Amino acid sequence: MSTQARRERERAERERAIIAAARDLALAEGWDAVTTRRLAAEIEYSQPVLYSHFKGKDAIMAAVAVEGFAELATVLVSARASAPDPRQAVADVAAAYVAFAQQRPAIYDAMFTLAVDLPFASQDVPTDLARGFAELSDTVRPVAGDDDLETLTETFWAGLHGLATLMRSGRLRRADHGRRLAVLVDRFSR
Amino acid sequence: MSTQARRERERAERERAIIAAARDLALAEGWDAVTTRRLAAEIEYSQPVLYSHFKGKDAIMAAVAVEGFAELATVLVSARASAPDPRQAVADVAAAYVAFAQQRPAIYDAMFTLAVDLPFASQDVPTDLARGFAELSDTVRPVAGDDDLETLTETFWAGLHGLATLMRSGRLRRADHGRRLAVLVDRFSR
DNA sequence: CAGGAACGCTAGCGGTGCTAGGATTGCTGT
DNA sequence: ACAGCAATCCTAGCACCGCTAGCGTTCCTG
Numbered sequence: 398m399s400t401q402a403r404r405e406r407e408r409a410e411r412e413r414a415i416i417a418a419a420r421d422l423a424l425a426e427g428w429d430a431v432t433t434r435r436l437a438a439e440i441e442y443s444q445p446v447l448y449s450h451f452k453g454k455d456a457i458m459a460a461v462a463v464e465g466f467a468e469l470a471t472v473l474v475s476a477r478a479s480a481p482d483p484r485q486a487v488a489d490v491a492a493a494y495v496a497f498a499q500q501r502p503a504i505y506d507a508m509f510t511l512a513v514d515l516p517f518a519s520q521d522v523p524t525d526l527a528r529g530f531a532e533l534s535d536t537v538r539p540v541a542g543d544d545d546l547e548t549l550t551e552t553f554w555a556g557l558h559g560l561a562t563l564m565r566s567g568r569l570r571r572a573d574h575g576r577r578l579a580v581l582v583d584r585f586s587r
Numbered sequence: 588m589s590t591q592a593r594r595e596r597e598r599a600e601r602e603r604a605i606i607a608a609a610r611d612l613a614l615a616e617g618w619d620a621v622t623t624r625r626l627a628a629e630i631e632y633s634q635p636v637l638y639s640h641f642k643g644k645d646a647i648m649a650a651v652a653v654e655g656f657a658e659l660a661t662v663l664v665s666a667r668a669s670a671p672d673p674r675q676a677v678a679d680v681a682a683a684y685v686a687f688a689q690q691r692p693a694i695y696d697a698m699f700t701l702a703v704d705l706p707f708a709s710q711d712v713p714t715d716l717a718r719g720f721a722e723l724s725d726t727v728r729p730v731a732g733d734d735d736l737e738t739l740t741e742t743f744w745a746g747l748h749g750l751a752t753l754m755r756s757g758r759l760r761r762a763d764h765g766r767r768l769a770v771l772v773d774r775f776s777r
Numbered sequence: 778c779a780g781g782a783a784c785g786c787t788a789g790c791g792g793t794g795c796t797a798g799g800a801t802t803g804c805t806g807t
Numbered sequence: 808a809c810a811g812c813a814a815t816c817c818t819a820g821c822a823c824c825g826c827t828a829g830c831g832t833t834c835c836t837g
Binding site: 593622623624634635637638643644 | 823824825826828829835
Binding site: 432433434444445447448453454 | 792793794795796797
């Protein structure tokens with residue numbers, strides 16, 4: 398019995414190692430550098446081992462994305478918690494969101510640009526994704542006015558997402574980043 | 588002399604055929620289906636011919652993106668032109684933008700998600716991209732208030748971009764699309 | 778009509794994600 | 808204690824990718 402327990406423990410550990418390796422490699426060199434061969438070398442196992450843990454490369458990326466949702470949620474929570482007042486909370490949460498996307502571009506891509514339907518079909522993603530969304534929602538609530546809260550939250554989120562992605566792909570001048578964020582926050586909190 | 592002219596004409600024609608084939612294939616089956624082998628078969632030439640026209644697959648995608656910028660600009664122009672008043676113009680242009688992204692997802696991806704730096708380094712992209720941006724700018728100007736016009740335009744653009752991309756990747760409920768658009772337009776035109 | 782250059786083809790390179798099959802390991806029941 | 812079995816992991820290979828070297832052919836030019 399105990400040997401089986403050890404086996405399962407080692408197996409779980411290896412699964413975590415795969416996700417960690419994928420995450421680190423993607424952050425350091427981008428997703429193009431994350432190949433199954435390279436991942437296998439990183440965890441010091443052969444390629445097919447990956448497929449006994451995940452259905453394919455997409456599933457590995459989805460697992461990284463799942464971790465990302467949890468991270469993003471906690472970032473947003475702490476940003477809102479430390480804000481002095483509701484209006485400042487909107488600004489701080491917005492800044493925290495964009496900073497997250499900017500500092501972990503590969504993870505943000507896995508979450509929102511690549512791996513289209515995989516994470517949303519799983520079961521633990523909705524939890525963390527909903528946590529993040531709820532945090533955005535709570536942040537926006539005090540300044541919602543007559544608008545439907547969920548719709549407003551989604552739209553605000555889209556604004557943040559647009560700023561983050563366009564900025565990172567060089568479509569927007571980096572210098573005015575703060576000013577754009579201020580405009581968005583202002584338009585959504587009055 | 589005339590033979591050389593014919594040669595150049597045929598060559599230009601073939602280049603257009605490559606771009607058209609890439610565009611059609613991407614629209615029909617997504618960019619993953621656009622392989623150099625398949626493109627070559629489509630234009631009824633061998634693979635290496637592609638490389639005498641374009642540096643690589645990325646350059647072909649960039650060419651499709653360039654066409655897309657021109658298309659988008661004209662779409663925005665006509666949307667603004669047919670609007671009865673400035674406030675309605677904001678709504679109509681916004682709707683036209685998102686509709687463009689939704690109807691030609693592959694082209695929109697080539698323009699804004701993939702092919703990061705290629706089109707912007709070229710010389711004819713800035714023209715059409717600037718045309719589209721200027722159209723957005725002119726649309727927003729009457730409702731700009733005290734905000735810097737360029738910054739406001741960029742932020743509004745980011746909002747549209749965010750809505751378009753999040754919607755298409757299934758992150759937002761399709762049903763409330765119109766309502767979200769209304770919220771964005773409202774927040775940016777008062 | 779001969780010489781030469783431009784052109785487009787066949788074949789192949791190194792790489793990708795993924796899988797079939799066998800060998801090795803380690804647990805289990807007698 | 809050991810034979811049999813089941814799980815585990817690796818080697819080898821498939822079909823495909825973007826891209827390129829090198830050769831044949833074709834067609835223009837002097």
